[in-house]
Every structure is written in C-alpha cells, then in structure tokens.
Amino acid sequence: xxxxxxxxxxxxxxxxxxxxxxxxxxxxxxxxxxxxxxxxxxxxxxxxxxxxxxxxxxxxxxxxxxxxxxxxxxxxxxxxxxxxxxxxxxxxxxxxxxxxxxxxxxxxxxxxxxxxxxxxxxxxxxxxxxxxxxxxxxxxxxxxxxxxxxxxxxxxxxxxxxxxxxxxxxxxxxxxxxxxxxxxxxxxxxxxxxxxxxxxxxxxxxxxxxxxxxxxxxxxxxxxxxxxxxxxxxxxxxxxxxxxxxxxxxxxxxxxxxxxxxxxxxxxxxxxxxxxxxxxxxxxxxxxxxxxxxxxxxxxxxxxxxxxxxxxxxxxxxxxxxxxxxxxxxxxxxxxxxxxxxxxxxxxxxxxxxxxxxxxxxxxxxxxxxxxxxxxxxxxxxxxxxxxxxxxxxxxxxxxxxxxxxxxxxxxxxxxxxxxxxxxxxxxxxxxxxxxxxxxxxxxxxxxxxxxxxxxxxxxxxxxxxxxxxxxxxxxxxxxxxxxxxxxxxx
Ligand code: ADP
Ligand code: GLC
Numbered sequence: 001x002x003x004x005x006x007x008x009x010x011x012x013x014x015x016x017x018x019x020x021x022x023x024x025x026x027x028x029x030x031x032x033x034x035x036x037x038x039x040x041x042x043x044x045x046x047x048x049x050x051x052x053x054x055x056x057x058x059x060x061x062x063x064x065x066x067x068x069x070x071x072x073x074x075x076x077x078x079x080x081x082x083x084x085x086x087x088x089x090x091x092x093x094x095x096x097x098x099x100x101x102x103x104x105x106x107x108x109x110x111x112x113x114x115x116x117x118x119x120x121x122x123x124x125x126x127x128x129x130x131x132x133x134x135x136x137x138x139x140x141x142x143x144x145x146x147x148x149x150x151x152x153x154x155x156x157x158x159x160x161x162x163x164x165x166x167x168x169x170x171x172x173x174x175x176x177x178x179x180x181x182x183x184x185x186x187x188x189x190x191x192x193x194x195x196x197x198x199x200x201x202x203x204x205x206x207x208x209x210x211x212x213x214x215x216x217x218x219x220x221x222x223x224x225x226x227x228x229x230x231x232x233x234x235x236x237x238x239x240x241x242x243x244x245x246x247x248x249x250x251x252x253x254x255x256x257x258x259x260x261x262x263x264x265x266x267x268x269x270x271x272x273x274x275x276x277x278x279x280x281x282x283x284x285x286x287x288x289x290x291x292x293x294x295x296x297x298x299x300x301x302x303x304x305x306x307x308x309x310x311x312x313x314x315x316x317x318x319x320x321x322x323x324x325x326x327x328x329x330x331x332x333x334x335x336x337x338x339x340x341x342x343x344x345x346x347x348x349x350x351x352x353x354x355x356x357x358x359x360x361x362x363x364x365x366x367x368x369x370x371x372x373x374x375x376x377x378x379x380x381x382x383x384x385x386x387x388x389x390x391x392x393x394x395x396x397x398x399x400x401x402x403x404x405x406x407x408x409x410x411x412x413x414x415x416x417x418x419x420x421x422x423x424x425x426x427x428x429x430x431x432x433x434x435x436x437x438x439x440x441x442x443x444x445x446x447x448x449x450x451x452x453x454x455x456x457x458x459x460x461x462x463x464x465x466x467x468x469x470x471x472x473x474x475x476x477x478x479x480x481x482x483x484x485x486x487x488x489x490x491x
Pocket of ligand 1: 016017018019021309310311339340341366367368369372391392393394395
C-alpha cells in the first residue's frame with residue numbers, strides 16, 4: 001500500500017499544534033505496519049534552514065494568481081528523519097519568516113488562499129506523477145483545510161487514487177471569497193452548493209469533505225459532535241448527510257518522545273509501577289517552579305501545582321481558566337503554571353494575574369518544547385477545560401506522565417479520560433476528572449474534588465498509577481487507517 005500523506009506542518013521541522021505531532025507519528029506508524037509512505041509539505045523557510053542534504057526529484061508547473069510557478073520537488077535525504085519527505089519549493093510563496101499561516105505580527109498571510117491552493121495542486125500533481133518521480137500512490141491522505149483542495153484537484157484527473165481527508169479542527173474552514181475563487185481560476189462548476197461554495201464564499205475544508213472518498217476525524221465523539229449545530233460550524237448538514245463515509249479514529253502519541261522514564265528534559269525520570277514515583281514527581285515539581293523563577297525557600301513545597309499548556313484561544317476554555325484561578329488562589333494553596341500564546345486579551349489577563357500573584361501564578365508566553373515536557377511531569381493536575389476538542393494530545397501526555405487531567409467532557413477528552421467517580425475509583429478504572437457543564441463553576445468543582453482526592457495518598461497513588469498505565473500508542477489507530485484504505489482499494 002503506497003500512501004502520499006500531506007499536511008501543512010510536521011514536528012520537529014515546523015509545528016504550531018497537534019497536527020504537527022500527528023503528521024510526524026501517524027506516517028511512521030503506517031510505515032511500521034507495512035505501508036510505503038511519503039510525506040509532502042511546503043518548503044517553508046524554517047524547514048529549508050534545517051535541511052542539509054537533498055536532491056531534486058522533479059518539477060511541477062503550477063498556475064497561481066496571474067502567473068505560473070515552476071516548483072521544485074525536493075526530496076530530503078536525511079537519515080535521522082524516519083520518513084520519506086518531499087517538499088514543494090516555491091520561494092515566493094513559502095520561503096518567508098513567520099509561521100505557516102501568520103506573518104510575524106500575527107495576521108494571516110494575505111496570500112494564504114493562493115499559497116494553499118497552489119500547494120494542493122502540487123500534491124495532486126505529484127499523486128498522478130506529473131513530476132516524473134516514478135512513484136505513484138494508491139492513497140492520498142490530506143489533512144485539514146490547507147490540503148482540502150487536493151481531493152478536488154484529483155477529481156479532475158482520471159486516476160484511481162483513493163482520497164482520504166482528515167479533519168483535525170472544523171473551526172478552521174479555509175474560507176475565502178468569490179474574488180479569490182475567480183483569481184485562482186478554479187473550475188466554474190465548483191461554484192455551487194454541492195461543491196465548494198459556502199455561504200457566498202468558498203471553503204477549502206468543504207472541498208476535502210465533498211471530494212474525498214472518505215472523511216475521518218480524530219476521535220469517535222468528535223465525529224458525532226460535528227454532525228450537530230453546536231459543533232458543526234455550518235458544516236453539520238453536509239457532514240450529517242455523509243455520516244456513512246465519516247469515521248472517528250483516535251490519535252495516538254509518540255510514546256518514545258513522551259516517555260517519563262527516558263525524557264531528557266526532566267529533573268528525575270520515573271515509570272509506572274515504580275515505588276518512588278512521587279519522589280520523582282516532587283523533584284520535577286521543584287525543578288519546574290525553579291525554571292519559572294519561583295522563590296523555593298518561601299514557597300510551600302507540597303502545595304499542588306496545576307498546569308496548562310496550549311494555544312490561548314477560545315477553543316481551549318481559557319476564559320474558564322481565568323475565572324477559576326482567582327477563586328482557587330483565595331480558597332486553596334494551589335499554584336499555577338501556564339505555557340502558551342495566542343489571543344492578546346487572554347495573554348494580557350494572564351500576565352496581570354501572574355504579576356498580581358507572582359509567588360503562585362507562573363506564566364511563559366511563547367512556545368517551548370522542554371517546558372511543555374517539564375509541566376507535564378512537574379504538575380500535580382493538568383487543566384484542559386476546552387470548549388471543544390477534536391482529540392487533544394496534552395491530556396494523553398499528562399496521563400502518561402502521571403498528572404491526572406481535569407477535562408471538559410467533549411470530543412477526544414471524553415473518549416480518553418475516565419472520571420474518578422467513587423465507582424470508577426472502586427473498580428480501578430479512573431484516570432482523571434471529567435466535568436460536563438461548560439461553566440466556571442463546574443471546572444472549579446472538578447478541581448476542588450481533585451484536590452480533595454490528592455489529600456488521600458492511597459487513592460491518589462492508585463489513580464496516578466492507573467493513568468500512567470493507559471496506552472495510547474499509534475499502532476492500533478494506524479491499523480484502523482490502513483483497514484480503511486484497504487476497504488476502498490478492494491472496491
Ligand atoms: P491543538 O492541536 O488544538 O493545539 P493538541 O492538544 O492536539 O491541541 O496539541 C497541542 C500540541 O502543541 C501539544 O504537543 C502541545 O504540547 C503543544 N503545544 C501547544 N502550545 C505549546 C507551547 N506554548 N509550547 C510548547 N508546546 C505547545
Ligand atoms: C487539532 C485539534 C486537536 C487535535 C489535533 C491533532 O489541532 O484542536 O484536538 O488533537 O488537531 O489531531
């Protein structure tokens with residue numbers, strides 16, 4: 001089975017969120033299960049800076065807005081990369097400072113419609129070997145709106161290639177105007193409700209849904225939620241009508257990189273079953289607080305640390321966090337460690353809290369891989385009050401690091417965390433804390449309950465051990481993708 005996997009980001013070369021982690025782990029897991037996989041990404045400046053050896057595998061001529069681009073197809077030759085990587089090199093579109101979607105001031109690149117339309121054309125061209133590489137896939141697997149048009153362009157070719165599209169986040173629809181549609185010279189027959197037209201503009205995500213043979217999303221619960229008005233962002237009718245070709249497949253995690261037994265970012269390593277887990281976690285907590293500049297002499301060393309990592313956007317429930325932190329500061333000994341960046345108002349309010357309570361609220365506005373690992377290990381609880389969460393990876397990392405997550409019952413959070421009810425504790429199935437109502441009081445109560453359990457060492461130890469013993473490896477999920485590909489190959 002030959003798979004061309006495409007996405008707009010991939011750890012460790014370029015990452016803004018969980019999509020990068022998945023684009024790194026899933027292709028490797030597919031390859032481990034026997035598939036011949038190639039990944040294709042845009043040749044962003046940040047990637048080109050990291051690539052040492054490559055060869056030109058071919059050329060593609062691609063129409064853009066008022067011009068044509070001659071794209072080099074770069075094949076990366078790097079033995080440390082466990083995947084075959086192709087890059088679409090068009091310096092005018094991808095070779096610039098900033099992240100894949102935003103300029104250095106945080107605004108969308110004004111030519112994003114062109115950047116990702118041209119990239120999608122390139123991927124479709126590669127799939128039917130317009131670049132003369134000598135390799136053609138059985139399956140093209142695209143991810144999120146940036147590669148939504150791949151399936152649409154493939155539909156213009158008489159190719160038997162199987163088109164799979166994965167939705168990682170429906171909130172980002174790749175919405176553009178009729179003027180952009182015209183400037184991109186997209187086929188006029190696509191301008192219809194049955195095709196990519198969406199509320200008087202057009203949506204690249206919709207193209208992925210409409211033109212693919214099968215659509216997946218990253219958890220079974222999110223697959224159901226997106227067929228409803230509360231979560232569907234206007235796509236619910238379309239998705240509901242296509243439920244027969246919509247499947248939720250849970251993400252896994254890279255359990256080598258996220259392994260508390262070997263993680264080199266930690267002050268002390270530990271593994272499930274080990275007797276002195278809490279001694280190791282205590283050392284990690286102290287190291288974490290030190291890394292955030294806490295005065296360890298003045299602080300109460302056993303007071304719990306509550307961690308949060310993530311994009312500071314509405315999706316992540318940052319407003320709830322901002323409401324509960326002052327109440328928890330007043331009523332408990334809890335301290336907070338927050339790592340993230342995003343909306344300016346959230347950043348400012350968190351900054352104010354951390355200045356007002358410099359001894360208990362620690363904040364790092366920005367991106368840091370080592371700090372993310374240290375927070376997972378050094379916190380006592382991990383907070384994830386997301387409004388919606390297609391899958392979520394941080395709760396999976398925190399389970400593995402023995403840091404019970406407190407999560408809102410939605411999407412992948414609902415599918416991966418078992419609430420520590422009296423019954424689940426008794427049965428030994430509990431792994432964290434799940435609240436149902438998206439409200440600050442519900443988050444507050446869940447944290448308050450979690451802190452009360454933490455004061456019962458025997459119960460807490462069992463909960464932590466159980467959380468650490470959960471398996472969210474990619475193996476099973478990758479097999480589900482392969483089974484899906486095979487189902488279409490057999491047709
Ligand atoms: P999403 O993709 O919606 O942002 P996920 O939970 O799926 O959420 O994945 C987020 C990924 O990005 C995780 O690997 C998380 O550790 C990482 N991450 C998010 N923000 C930061 C940050 N500020 N610093 C380091 N890692 C971060
Ligand atoms: C998205 C979602 C997140 C998911 C990630 C990887 O960014 O917000 O829930 O884990 O994609 O699939």
